[in-house]
Amino acid sequence: GQNIDQPTEMTATEGAIVQINCTYQTSGFNGLFWYQQHAGEAPTFLSYNVLDGLEEKGRFSSFLSRSKGYSYLLLKELQMKDSASYLCAVMDSNYQLIWGAGTKLIIKP
Amino acid sequence: IAGITQAPTSQILAAGRRMTLRCTQDMRHNAMYWYRQDLGLGLRLIHYSNTAGTTGKGEVPDGYSVSRANTDDFPLTLASAVPSQTSVYFCASSSSAGTDTQYFGPGTRLTVL
Numbered sequence: 001g002q003n004i005d006q007p008t009e010m011t012a013t014e015g016a017i018v019q020i021n022c023t024y025q026t027s028g029f030n031g032l033f034w035y036q037q038h039a040g041e042a043p044t045f046l047s048y049n050v051l052d053g054l055e056e057k058g059r060f061s062s063f064l065s066r067s068k069g070y071s072y073l074l075l076k077e078l079q080m081k082d083s084a085s086y087l088c089a090v091m092d093s094n095y096q097l098i099w100g101a102g103t104k105l106i107i108k109p
Numbered sequence: 110i111a112g113i114t115q116a117p118t119s120q121i122l123a124a125g126r127r128m129t130l131r132c133t134q135d136m137r138h139n140a141m142y143w144y145r146q147d148l149g150l151g152l153r154l155i156h157y158s159n160t161a162g163t164t165g166k167g168e169v170p171d172g173y174s175v176s177r178a179n180t181d182d183f184p185l186t187l188a189s190a191v192p193s194q195t196s197v198y199f200c201a202s203s204s205s206a207g208t209d210t211q212y213f214g215p216g217t218r219l220t221v222l
Binding site: 004030031033041042043044048050087089091095096097098099100101102 | 151154212215216
């Protein structure tokens with residue numbers, strides 16, 4: 001079967017750095033997406049990785065290792081507005097997104 | 110530009126009733142999707158459409174139907190609602206099917222009693 005694993009919840013301090021991990025087992029791989037979802041709102045796109053390595057976009061970076069079936073999202077200089085759920089999703093061989101259950105990130109002052 | 114709109118925002122429905130959730134996008138995207146989101150689970154694909162006039166089944170299609178008469182609209186119909194269809198429903202679209210980024214509507218919160 002297809003499976004995406006990410007921690008259910010994480011807590012971090014304002015101004016700090018946090019790394020949210022995602023491991024996957026899917027039938028085929030056509031890229032990995034990270035989305036942010038604030039409570040009661042729609043998911044919004046953060047990043048897309050299809051090749052191994054680190055993609056940096058402002059305070060957010062995303063890393064991919066295809067051989068290990070592993071990705072992480074790195075958030076720097078945390079702000080209170082970063083409190084949200086972070087969703088990892090893999091595009092499988094049928095070009096359908098398989099979603100993890102999401103990691104709820106709690107930022108404390 | 111509104112992007113993607115969904116209606117209604119929320120709905121309480123008696124079991125056995127028929128319900129259509131509406132989704133409209135103004136980005137001229139070819140591909141559209143319907144997902145449901147339940148607590149503790151990832152988003153699950155219900156149905157999708159790669160282009161106007163075509164539809165396909167996702168991971169959890171039973172009890173749902175869709176149509177894609179034009180580029181902009183992608184309604185989702187529950188023919189006879191059951192309590193297990195209580196969920197938050199998101200419509201999404203992408204420029205084309207494949208690896209293009211999917212953009213989501215605000216969602217419809219549906220409760221079936």
